[in-house]
Amino acid sequence: MANTTHIGLDQVRQQLRQPRIQLKGRQVTPEARADVQALIGPVPKEGHRRDLLIEHLHVLNDHFHGLFERHIVALAAEMRLPVVEVFEVASFYHHFEILKDDVSAPRITVRVCDSLSCSLAGSDSLLRQLQRELVGDVQVVHVPCLGRCEQAPAAQVGQQAVAFATAQDVSRLVVENSTQPLALPQALRFDDYKKAGGYQLAQQVAAGLKDHESVIQCLESSGLRGLGGAGFPAGRKWRIVRSQSGPRLMAVNIDEGEPGTFKDRTFLEADPHRFLEGVLIAASVVGCEAVYIYLRDEYHEARVLLTEELAALKLNPPCALPRIELRRGAGAYICGEESAMIESIEGKRGEPRMRPPYIAEVGLFGRPTLEHNFETLYWVRELIEQGAESFASHGRHGRQGLRRFSVSGRVKQPGVKLAPAGITLRELVDEYCGGMAVGHTLYAYLPGGASGGILPARLADVPLDFDTLQPHGCFIGSAAVMVLSQHDSAREAALNVMRFFAHESCGQCTPCRVGTDKAAQLMTAEVWDANTLEDLAQVMGDASICGLGQAAPNPIRCVLQYFPHEVGAA
Numbered sequence: 001m002a003n004t005t006h007i008g009l010d011q012v013r014q015q016l017r018q019p020r021i022q023l024k025g026r027q028v029t030p031e032a033r034a035d036v037q038a039l040i041g042p043v044p045k046e047g048h049r050r051d052l053l054i055e056h057l058h059v060l061n062d063h064f065h066g067l068f069e070r071h072i073v074a075l076a077a078e079m080r081l082p083v084v085e086v087f088e089v090a091s092f093y094h095h096f097e098i099l100k101d102d103v104s105a106p107r108i109t110v111r112v113c114d115s116l117s118c119s120l121a122g123s124d125s126l127l128r129q130l131q132r133e134l135v136g137d138v139q140v141v142h143v144p145c146l147g148r149c150e151q152a153p154a155a156q157v158g159q160q161a162v163a164f165a166t167a168q169d170v171s172r173l174v175v176e177n178s179t180q181p182l183a184l185p186q187a188l189r190f191d192d193y194k195k196a197g198g199y200q201l202a203q204q205v206a207a208g209l210k211d212h213e214s215v216i217q218c219l220e221s222s223g224l225r226g227l228g229g230a231g232f233p234a235g236r237k238w239r240i241v242r243s244q245s246g247p248r249l250m251a252v253n254i255d256e257g258e259p260g261t262f263k264d265r266t267f268l269e270a271d272p273h274r275f276l277e278g279v280l281i282a283a284s285v286v287g288c289e290a291v292y293i294y295l296r297d298e299y300h301e302a303r304v305l306l307t308e309e310l311a312a313l314k315l316n317p318p319c320a321l322p323r324i325e326l327r328r329g330a331g332a333y334i335c336g337e338e339s340a341m342i343e344s345i346e347g348k349r350g351e352p353r354m355r356p357p358y359i360a361e362v363g364l365f366g367r368p369t370l371e372h373n374f375e376t377l378y379w380v381r382e383l384i385e386q387g388a389e390s391f392a393s394h395g396r397h398g399r400q401g402l403r404r405f406s407v408s409g410r411v412k413q414p415g416v417k418l419a420p421a422g423i424t425l426r427e428l429v430d431e432y433c434g435g436m437a438v439g440h441t442l443y444a445y446l447p448g449g450a451s452g453g454i455l456p457a458r459l460a461d462v463p464l465d466f467d468t469l470q471p472h473g474c475f476i477g478s479a480a481v482m483v484l485s486q487h488d489s490a491r492e493a494a495l496n497v498m499r500f501f502a503h504e505s506c507g508q509c510t511p512c513r514v515g516t517d518k519a520a521q522l523m524t525a526e527v528w529d530a531n532t533l534e535d536l537a538q539v540m541g542d543a544s545i546c547g548l549g550q551a552a553p554n555p556i557r558c559v560l561q562y563f564p565h566e567v568g569a570a
Contacts, residue, residue: 228373512549
């Protein structure tokens, strides 16, 4: 018996000494490698750039209508990255669908928006109808906000946006999608913009004819603040980043994922070069050697337009240009948070960073970074040409400046409204939106998108601006105003946005990941457990890493405070 055991151990040792027939883990097939190389090109001499991982994933996802596992393995090999690292990035973003090699990808995907404004316009019934009628190789899914709230209900057929979507329109586009080119917006193009005096200011700033310090002082005097939601003074931000040692970089946030917000898309599709001139002025004044523009993936038409206009700008530059790269988001609301966006630009999962350090000191690729929202840069040329006094002369109720409001919901004329800062909701609806829609009276409104809270009609005379809404438990954010009527429910609106937060939480911190999901479950009860919801809101607000979890409790608290009759609260 002992001898038999000894022989068995010798055999095991001999087997262990034998070289493996193949390496551990899944191996790259020649066919998959050829597929990847055909789309992203062969490995450059210096190797593929790590920060282009998401761009490469997009190329594969677009071509094959999904990310097959064999291609993920091949891409990892081509980029000399661990397969698990590529997989964890791909699985983070909603627009990447990872597929087993033995399944077929859908021929086309139809996305129907289920955010608040579209839900008010009947997107739920549209989704159910399309899921019944479009079968076979067509995939129909509900998605968070598509950034077209003024065109509710909104949908996308492949990469083509559908405004005021009907089942008939969507079905027709499903049939035509492979033959119809993407319809581009009627924007002011490069040549026409230059003929109208465009880029002259950028030339003056770059040549030193316009003093850089005077430009910063103009921004400071005007009171221009960041218009992506946080509201940090723009001039002060330029001054802080400019004071850091170089090289400095710039990151532009056009992710615009806040439900109810569509102002950036509207103006990008109309006048892209006014924004780009603001980019050049900011880069010149602050001393940024490279600019990364991060555009949300839902804006396919705007991306094609911006790609063409950037090419025209680079072909005939009005001054020395920084390096400009256009980066494509992949469906993640969290990437609207500045540090999460920077992680995404670097080709990683879009998870917010802990602070300090702040990105003005240690940002993109570890360099001092000037981060701005599209609209802030869109204002730069006009402010400098007309002077700070002109901008500051506008305003109501003790406020200064102008704001662009994205208005949707139960109004006659939704859309982007340029109005004085400090205007009230009642004034905004009556003077700029043609009043409430027929058959509707004002019941409630969300002044700052999903995260800005919900206020009742009796507070419709509160000025809409930075710092004016906080005493009422709300904030202006990106000025996304969604209007509800007597036919709507504040508790249902709050549940809609809480489900959005639960879907979009990056999962990095427990208070947000667990809290938003638990809150959404509790909010489905006929009578809300006010004490438990308040405790949950306190933990989320105090302990979440970033603004998503910190702001998610706002709708809960507003409903409990202003609409207790809807939830059975005392």
